Amino acid sequence: MPDASDGALLAEPGPGAGADGLPFLARHRFLLAFATLSSLMGISVGVAKVTTSLYAVHLGASPTVLGLIAGAQSVGVLVMSLPLGFLVDQVGPGRLFVLGTLVAAGLYGVLPLVASAPYLLVLTALISFFMPFRFVSLNSVFMAQLERIGESKAGWYRGTHMIGMFLLGPALATVVLKAIDFAGTYRAVAIAFLATMALSSIVFGPYARPRGAARRMTWSAIVGQLGVLAADAELRQVCSVEFLGQATNGYFSFFIIVVAMDSLGLDRADATSLVTLNGTSFVFALFLLGGLVRRLGPRRVYRASFLEVAAALMLLGLAETKAALWAGALALGLGLGMLQIANLTRFARSGARLGRGKMAGLSALTSPAGAVLGNLVGGVVGRWFGPQAMFLVFAPLFVLASVVLAPAAGPALDAEAPGD
Numbered sequence: 001m002p003d004a005s006d007g008a009l010l011a012e013p014g015p016g017a018g019a020d021g022l023p024f025l026a027r028h029r030f031l032l033a034f035a036t037l038s039s040l041m042g043i044s045v046g047v048a049k050v051t052t053s054l055y056a057v058h059l060g061a062s063p064t065v066l067g068l069i070a071g072a073q074s075v076g077v078l079v080m081s082l083p084l085g086f087l088v089d090q091v092g093p094g095r096l097f098v099l100g101t102l103v104a105a106g107l108y109g110v111l112p113l114v115a116s117a118p119y120l121l122v123l124t125a126l127i128s129f130f131m132p133f134r135f136v137s138l139n140s141v142f143m144a145q146l147e148r149i150g151e152s153k154a155g156w157y158r159g160t161h162m163i164g165m166f167l168l169g170p171a172l173a174t175v176v177l178k179a180i181d182f183a184g185t186y187r188a189v190a191i192a193f194l195a196t197m198a199l200s201s202i203v204f205g206p207y208a209r210p211r212g213a214a215r216r217m218t219w220s221a222i223v224g225q226l227g228v229l230a231a232d233a234e235l236r237q238v239c240s241v242e243f244l245g246q247a248t249n250g251y252f253s254f255f256i257i258v259v260a261m262d263s264l265g266l267d268r269a270d271a272t273s274l275v276t277l278n279g280t281s282f283v284f285a286l287f288l289l290g291g292l293v294r295r296l297g298p299r300r301v302y303r304a305s306f307l308e309v310a311a312a313l314m315l316l317g318l319a320e321t322k323a324a325l326w327a328g329a330l331a332l333g334l335g336l337g338m339l340q341i342a343n344l345t346r347f348a349r350s351g352a353r354l355g356r357g358k359m360a361g362l363s364a365l366t367s368p369a370g371a372v373l374g375n376l377v378g379g380v381v382g383r384w385f386g387p388q389a390m391f392l393v394f395a396p397l398f399v400l401a402s403v404v405l406a407p408a409a410g411p412a413l414d415a416e417a418p419g420d
Helices: 004-010 021-027 029-058 063-091 093-113 117-128 131-149 156-179 182-204 219-224 227-231 233-263 268-288 290-296 298-318 322-354 356-385 390-404 407-413
Strands: none
Touching: 029 063, 029 117, 029 131, 029 156, 029 182, 029 233, 029 268, 063 093, 063 117, 063 131, 063 233, 063 356, 093 117, 093 131, 093 182, 131 182, 131 356, 156 182, 156 268, 227 233, 233 268, 233 298, 233 322, 233 356, 233 390, 268 290, 268 322, 290 298, 290 322, 298 322, 298 390, 356 390
């Protein structure tokens, strides 16, 4: 748990405390530093993802290789998410964050040295192994502070990161690529990674390892965390929704650029704007539609969101104009954002029942697993059907989910959470 000094930073303002700016900054030092760090991390990742998509196309990668490169961005996350949960308790998140940042920055720095799609694939996979050092560490600190700052801010971590990754990052990538080449852009990403360490002492400084949390890290102990999925039907449903949503979002984020440029002939700026528009609608839902989700109730939220996502995918799969792609990207972001709000709440409440450590590891594993499978299946199957037609393949899965998963949402969201 956080130490007492951090509690002072997060305490409610006393009478007259907001008279000038300095006390406000002092009281909210953690939140402001956290939001800034999370946003900067999102921006750097967003620039890197868009740059990798465009660089892979520039290198003439085949649809299958494109799918492998897209999946490689998450393969290391699958391997490292659960072990990082152990390591955070043993050595603290600050050291892990610095280590992961240094290695990832170094790999981005050498990535442009060889202009080859296989080399890009290998380096992308290597980088993915060190990304969990950053975001799992940051998430552990935020979860430790959540009881102090309130559940109403539970979406801040995901929201601030998404603003950087899906809004600012893609837009900045277009500007940077116009000013410098791919090599310069990757080196700029490396510098941005290193810059995030400037805030690490503020964000990670107050963290104190929970007493008795350190334990021997063994393979059986790590795999054993997955046993909770077999034992808890509610958690299986939540993870299924998360997996499906992330598979679709991962495929869209990578392949929509390919579809826009190769199939519809859009230029680079218009193609990347689709990622930005999708991210804007997703973040809008994440920050502003939480109240609507609560009022509608779980079953209606899931059913409406599943069907909206299915309709958006159909529109994207059949689009022949830029306007149709924009409309599909907007609708997809809203639908997936609503699903994310409902799922974050259900994850948090499952954590209260089953243990937050387990939920942090499982949620960190489920999301990239969906993204990897979505990209790999999309890349391989899209070889026969084409990247755009793959949106039509995803659509029926959400129609099926509206029939199977929506009714099973149950009462998990019906009651107000304590303190909300």
